[in-house]
Amino acid sequence: MSSTVKEVSVQLPKRFDRPDEPWHHYLTIDLIWYVLGYTLFHPFVSWVVVLCLRAQYTPYENIELRVAMAWAMLMTAIGIFGIVSDRIAFGSPREVDLAEEVIVITGGVDGLGGLLAETYGMRNANIAVLDTKKVDEDEAEDKGILYYQCDVSDAQQVEAAAAKIVDDLGAPTILINNAGIVQTKSILDSTAEDVERIFRVNTLSHFTTLRAFVPYMLKEGRGTIVTVSSVLGHLGAANLSAYTASKAALLALHQSLRAELAQNPDAKEIKTILVTPGQMGTNMFTGVKTPSNFLAPIVTPAEIGKDIIRLIEKGESGEVALPLYSRYIPILGSLPVGVQHLVRKWSGMDKAVGRIDPAKKSMNEKR
Template sequence: MSTKVPEVPAQLPRSFDRPDEPWYRYLNIDLIFYVLSYTLFHPWTSWILVLCLRAQYTPYENIEMRIAMAWAMLMSAIGIFGIFSERIAFGQPREVDLSEEVIVVTGGVDGLGGLLAETYGMRHANVAVLDAKKISEDEAEAKGVVYYECDVGDAAQVEDAVKQIVEDLGAPTILINNAGIVHPKSIIDSTAEEVERVFRTNTFSHFNTLRAVLPHMLREQRGTIVTVSSALGHLGAANLSSYAASKAALHALHRTLCAELAQNPKARDIKTILVSPGQMSTTMFAKVKTPSNFFAPVIAPTEVAKEILRLIEKGQSGEVTAPFYTSWVSAFGVLPHGVQALLRKWSGVDTAIASAGLVKETANEKSR
């Protein structure tokens, strides 16, 4: 007796829907630096070169041998300095067991926050999302995430939501402040209500969640706080005044939070992570083009999420900057003013929003 194999419908990826890109479109400074960091700039690889020269019976007094040894010692010294520097700045890492953590993500329905929430949901962690958007119970159950409809810019709503989270899941120990919106308008065209709403969502929400969650972390004497800011918080940009200013405030808030936690004996195992990415391929700035795909590539949210997850699960404090140029953006202000002006003009940071036609779309609020 034969049995009929059931047919399972499947939709495979259609690669031909994507335009063919030349190979050099995938080559950028981030990829080059990534390869160099594991080869030429890696202490272990540097010493492998020395061993290879010795395997060929290269005398120690030969110039190539001396250069190889000097380079290996330099890379080793830089690596050791980095380890001690991070230990002095951030202290020892804390132990993290996801089964004993309660993770709260603001703005976790889509974008970067949604990616982080769903990743932890798939790993059966206790995840609570605070977002103004509604999610059906079936979708929430499928993702393994508990959603709480909440305007994070409203302190009373945040307090009520956190109380409910404590009853449902337990005391929050990981807080990912990710919620963010943008009104692409010039300063003179922005209304008071629009500016206030941007600051309520992007900045005031951090104060609201910290006041509600941090006392639980102090009682538990452990925790991790992730502050998602932006490289625009250092640079500013035309037609993004409220967004850039709200993100700049988060840099100051993060530094102040670190200083206050450092003075509290109960906060020794409360870690802080500052995230300052460049342009990500999310809906917020989907139409904006960078001036150079080589020096300033658009980064996928998965790359940023991967670094955030790595620091959280290692129990470490730190900073996440991506792509590569964002690591040096904080030093932009120390450059001569003429150099700053030339770099702003070349980068197109002040014309990108208008060129993308986003300034006219003031009726449609772009959400992360």
Template sequence: MIAQPSCASPTMSSPKLKEVSVRLPKDYGRPDEPWHHYFTIDLIWTTLGYTVFHPFVSWVVCLCLRAQYTPYGAPEMRIAVAWAMAMSMIGIFNIFSDRIAFGRPREIDLAEEVIVITGGVDGLGGLLAETYGMRNANVAVLDTKKVGDEEAEDKGVLYYECDISDPKQVEAAAAEILEDLGPPTILINNAGISRPKSILDSTAEEVEQTFRTNTLSHFTTLRTFLPHMIKERRGTIVTVASVLGHLGAANLASYTASKAALIALHQSLRAELAQNPDAEEIKTILVTPGQMGTEMFAGLKTPSNFLAPVVTPAELAKDILRVIERGESGEIAVPLYAKYAPVMNVLPVGVQAIVRRLSGVDKAIAGSGLVGKTTSEKK
């Protein structure tokens, strides 16, 4: 009788598993925080949104009261029904409001999309690129930092060494992307630099470079990639700005001005796309985050962790991915105060001055020691 080799037999050669290097996220020297550090107004607001302010939960309360044989005429029953109806009406209003403003969502199939991310080696852009790469999406990154072929293959991302402030380099990279992956359908304009200096200390060259990278590059990428989206009759454009574009801040004039220009550019882009019948399926997303826990503003302390917590790249990336993959247009503003920052501009000037003093927004950069340092999200 001939003995058959078992599965564990050493004579059978097993395929060699590919080793994949894993890099832990950077913490930029931030120590572990106690539990109460994560107790913020954003956490409270999110919890309320899934409980007290949720229409479904509100109606469940009404059903629970009826299960206890609470009469319809009882005060608590009337209050519960009125609250549930109010939450339902607000929810319906928001659905219609979004539909009127942004139209119907488009269908997203990552296998059919070509994603271009500027500044996608580190920070928020790097996290987005690696996430899509792990999901076998077609991802192209434009960045000044060179990435090795082996590292790029491990991440499943194509990297193109490109200075997005130079239109010729962007056009050359676009031609390669078109040949390698096909027509781009998702553009995430993420790259940016910051030069914390007072207006008087800033040189003309520094201000120009900030605007070329933070603002003019968006015009370049739109002129380069938007025609392909219009031809394909589908697409998504993500504009990463900043809440400081609404507020401004001392020692950040060039940065905040360049981000304010992006907010206006986004609104103009939406208006132009609305007039083009071939752009009905092209969605736009404006991202205006507060302080992010990236290297750009490492060392900057938030005035109140409860009211103005630092946003991690993972939190912001999750929101961006969610809106993109729903095929929707929209605005992403985190943390909570960033959503209501534009209200500052309609408050009486005296109230604005008091809020700015209490928030410490104009003293934060000088107090953190960042003045004179150049930081970048496109390295």
């Protein structure tokens, strides 16, 4: 395909369709942390403060200069430690040229997967989407995406779709396992069929797509695998038992995949990305109210997608965890059980699903 950027008509959302919110609604801990990351906690800015003090002929023995220098050295050390840690954990980045890559996205008609697919489609990348939803051929052509109607919970359908993708686009080198469904039922109200369906789509489909596409990556000697899990995989939640259990399984699957790839000499250039978002503003959790908009804001697919695309195109492995609390949730499990209980109680997370309108308590499809 041509490497030129395709012009696509876009209709922006109407402002008056959204409820007016007070200014403090948009003030979140994530925003504060973001600003601090580019100011007080940034090594370059920290050294600029030192230089400014010296420009004012501040003596080295003055306490303010000593504090500024100590802070700048601390921020520099933390930054270097982070870079070294990532290199040890994930290795060197691989070279990525979108013209030479074939991208496969499961559940890519709408939500996060749809955003990623359309973004790469606008950039004329070789993009294939697996989804149960059918897309009109004219719409697919306008978006520059090849859609394959496929139920990823069915291994035979995935294998057949994989063969078609290879014939149409070439060997897949980037796999984004995004398909997922949720059902808001208690454990006692769930049937065996409900739980099985959720696990087949959310968990077993990952095994199927990995078996279908990773052999091509090994043959090509390069690739990127994105696993979309959830922060609830670390936490669990009332009335979301099947969903949270299926996402927790993906956390273990991701680590097992990394371990197996590390043992394969042909997989040195295959990168892995784990995505553990908090509540996203998609149809999947329509009606769920976040316990705290300040501490646990709802993230948009664009925010998650931006970080996924950045890692993919830099050829790096890594983790994407938004909002901020998602990065530190694993620490909760190391705290005393009493503290864990109080955090869950104060956050109100186990009551969030119970507040959904009963009319909305139905199976929500792909992200």
